[in-house]
Amino acid sequence: MNRFLFLIFLMFLSKTINAQVKSKAFDSLLNVMVTKSVPTVGCEDIKKMKNVVLLDTREKREYEVSHLKDARWVGFEKFDMKNVASIPKDANIVVYCSIGVRSGKIGEKLMQAGYKNVHNFYGSIFEWVNQGNPVYDMAGKPTNKIHGYNWKWGVWCNKGEKVYE
Numbered sequence: 656m657n658r659f660l661f662l663i664f665l666m667f668l669s670k671t672i673n674a675q676v677k678s679k680a681f682d683s684l685l686n687v688m689v690t691k692s693v694p695t696v697g698c699e700d701i702k703k704m705k706n707v708v709l710l711d712t713r714e715k716r717e718y719e720v721s722h723l724k725d726a727r728w729v730g731f732e733k734f735d736m737k738n739v740a741s742i743p744k745d746a747n748i749v750v751y752c753s754i755g756v757r758s759g760k761i762g763e764k765l766m767q768a769g770y771k772n773v774h775n776f777y778g779s780i781f782e783w784v785n786q787g788n789p790v791y792d793m794a795g796k797p798t799n800k801i802h803g804y805n806w807k808w809g810v811w812c813n814k815g816e817k818v819y820e
Contacts, residue, residue: 675700676778677785681754681811685778689755693762695777698786701749708742712752712761713780717802720818721790723751723783731757736768744769751776751783753804754811781812790815 675697676682689695701707709726711718718728729738731752742748748770750758755777762775776783784790784801792798803809803817 676782678811681778681782681785684811685755689775689777690759690763693750693759693766693773693775695755696749696774697777698783698788700774701776704747704749706747708746708748710739710748710750710758710761711780712750712758713802713804716820717753717804719793720800720802720820721780721792721798721815723780724789724791726751729761731761734761734764736764739765739770742770745771747772747774749774749776751779753779753802753808754781755779784815785813787814 675695676685696704709723711722711726711728712731712734713728714730714732715728718726722728748765750762750765750773752758755775758779759775762773765773778785780790780801789797790801792800799816800818801812801815803812803819805819809817809819
């Protein structure tokens with residue numbers, strides 16, 4: 656099935672747009688791809704949260720290009736519960752990746768390990784950037800760069816300078 660027909664199909668699957676993302680097509684994709692077992696939050700929710708622990712579940716090269724302010728890198732392929740052992744089980748945790756698929760899987764692992772307040776960022780860093788929010792480089796400075804993961808997924812990030820390294 657070509658990409659256009661797939662997007663049309665996804666649009667019909669989603670009856671209403673999730674208020675957490677601005678694009679109906681992106682929401683349709685997320686509605687199919689993102690796990691429902693971890694509660695989701697959007698950009699505005701995250702901005703209002705107090706004492707939140709942000710966990711970046713992308714690969715290290717993605718995190719190094721840019722990430723949310725004060726986010727801790729925990730990775731996906733090399734994720735290890737030892738890297739989150741210092742986080743209290745009742746901490747307010749938000750996991751994110753590029754769109755929310757990988758972070759949802761890490762969120763499930765955290766919940767299975769007894770973490771009580773885990774949330775998956777619906778639309779993740781792509782939606783954060785799409786809504787004009789800042790991301791930061793390894794020096795802690797704002798950057799316009801965003802890792803696009805790959806050219807197929809990078810189409811969902813429509814702002815910033817996409818990097819594919």
